[in-house]
Amino acid sequence: xxxxxxxxxxxxxxxxxxxxxxxxxxxxxxxxxxxxxxxxxxxxxxxxxxxxxxxxxxxxxxxxxxxxxxxxxxxxxxxxxxxxxxxxxxxxxxxxxxxx
Amino acid sequence: xxxxxxxxxxxxxxxxxxxxxxxxxxxxxxxxxxxxxxxxxxxxxxxxxxxxxxxxxxxxxxxxxxxxxxxxxxxxxxxxxxxxxxxxxxxxxxxxxxxxxxxxxxxxxxxxxxxxxxxxxxxxxxxxxxxxxxxxxxxxxxxxxxxxxxxxxxxxxxxxxxxxxxxxxxxxxxxxxxxxxxxxxxxxxxxxxxxxxxxxxxxxxxxxxxxxxxxx
Numbered sequence: 153x154x155x156x157x158x159x160x161x162x163x164x165x166x167x168x169x170x171x172x173x174x175x176x177x178x179x180x181x182x183x184x185x186x187x188x189x190x191x192x193x194x195x196x197x198x199x200x201x202x203x204x205x206x207x208x209x210x211x212x213x214x215x216x217x218x219x220x221x222x223x224x225x226x227x228x229x230x231x232x233x234x235x236x237x238x239x240x241x242x243x244x245x246x247x248x249x250x251x252x
Numbered sequence: 253x254x255x256x257x258x259x260x261x262x263x264x265x266x267x268x269x270x271x272x273x274x275x276x277x278x279x280x281x282x283x284x285x286x287x288x289x290x291x292x293x294x295x296x297x298x299x300x301x302x303x304x305x306x307x308x309x310x311x312x313x314x315x316x317x318x319x320x321x322x323x324x325x326x327x328x329x330x331x332x333x334x335x336x337x338x339x340x341x342x343x344x345x346x347x348x349x350x351x352x353x354x355x356x357x358x359x360x361x362x363x364x365x366x367x368x369x370x371x372x373x374x375x376x377x378x379x380x381x382x383x384x385x386x387x388x389x390x391x392x393x394x395x396x397x398x399x400x401x402x403x404x405x406x407x408x409x410x411x412x413x414x415x416x417x418x419x420x421x422x423x424x425x426x427x428x429x430x431x432x433x434x435x436x437x438x439x440x441x442x443x444x445x446x447x448x449x450x451x452x453x454x455x456x457x458x459x460x461x462x463x464x465x466x467x468x
Binding site: 154160163164167168171176180181182183184185194198199201203206222224225228234236237240241244 | 259285286294303305307337338342345346403406410421425429447
């Protein structure tokens, strides 16, 4: 991992731990439009909830309740990319072996 | 701009899910991440960065808020095919784990954010690519158009689902996202300028990196 990647990772961790938990919770663009044009009631409840609104409601500490799901999401992103590349490598090796 | 469940009619979300699945399948065929292992850490960290940046809403005109979408950022860094996979990972993680964007609406969200946004941003960027001196401007314009185009698509999808008249939806979506797109443009310019400078590369060198990942 080069220096530039490390710095981007550090920035990402700072965003998740110290900026995102304190970001304003205003309606986003689509929510605003739904509100203005009166179709918010069409929205269905989620089928299930794991971290609704990037938050663990059970955790009383507000900062931790927001920071923890953020870290989970960050790790999921890294794991998905790494896993995807890993599967690609394994498949390539299998193909190579079949060719030999 | 994540569409929740309930906004789209079944024919709309089903057809968009089919188109997205096909598009992502092509992207998977086109990218060979394993052939350039050195790119994987930066791709992973960029995915995490886009996820984190999407958690941070900046207030817009006291009435709404926006956050980075990231499609243009990923497409200029790694090429549109890899960007499609990066944005697919972000949208799926957000929908499945954070209830940001619906499950039935996921195909539509993938279509807007993971298919159209990176290609539009990349296409516009490539048009201006030969004028290096205005590179920040072209990155800004590409990001802005990418966001407003996505907003227009959402308006069309809402209209096709019988939720709102097209004119009303289009005007409302474009008004807010024209402002949100300015934020997208600024963040994308700042991050890309930094990443490109740190690499000590001009765009040609970046294009070479991209060619290694993509177009196999």
